[in-house]
Amino acid sequence: MDKSIDKAVADLGRDIGDYIKQQRSNAKISLRELSKLAGVSNPYLSQIERGLRKPSAEILQQIAKGLRISAEALYVEAGILQQREGGALADAIAVAPELTERQKQVLLDVYESFRRENAAKQSKSDVDGNEPEE
Known part of the structure; x- marks a missing residue:
């Protein structure tokens, strides 16, 4: 080897x-x-x-x-699995026994929408040369 x-x-x-x-x-x-x-x-x-x-x-x-x-x-x-999009938070939501499958999906959808929104703001601020808004 x-x-x-x-x-x-x-x-x-x-x-x-x-x-x-x-x-x-x-x-x-x-x-x-x-x-x-x-x-x-x-x-x-x-x-x-x-x-x-x-x-x-x-x-x-x-x-x-x-x-x-x-x-x-x-x-x-x-290294057995690849990290899922969303990282540890998405993993925690996915395995939470107290949540229904529907609740898990809603939480993941909200989380992903915030990630996309923040990424878009970051991209815009990089182009404009401004600080991203909070």
Whole structure:
């Protein structure tokens, strides 16, 4: 295998490990606690966080469940999925169990309309050389 590909795969493992460690830290969960919540051995989880192992989609799903974040967010960080238009907010809306499908769609539509409006204002201000309006 090409050395540049090996390095890219290693970097990807390190990136997902750093992301998991950051999320665990934000949730104020110890490595041992996450290991129990996710059903993943403590040594294996430690190796993932240090970038020594690249977890499978199934393991990422278990870790996401333990962290109480969307598995999709971990899949994006791991390079398994591409980030959806709208980013983390759109992801959060999509997985919110307390919302109906109709409510999710309305929220996403409103969000996208604001994004388009702001992009249009930014484009106009770039052309005019003015600051965008609030």
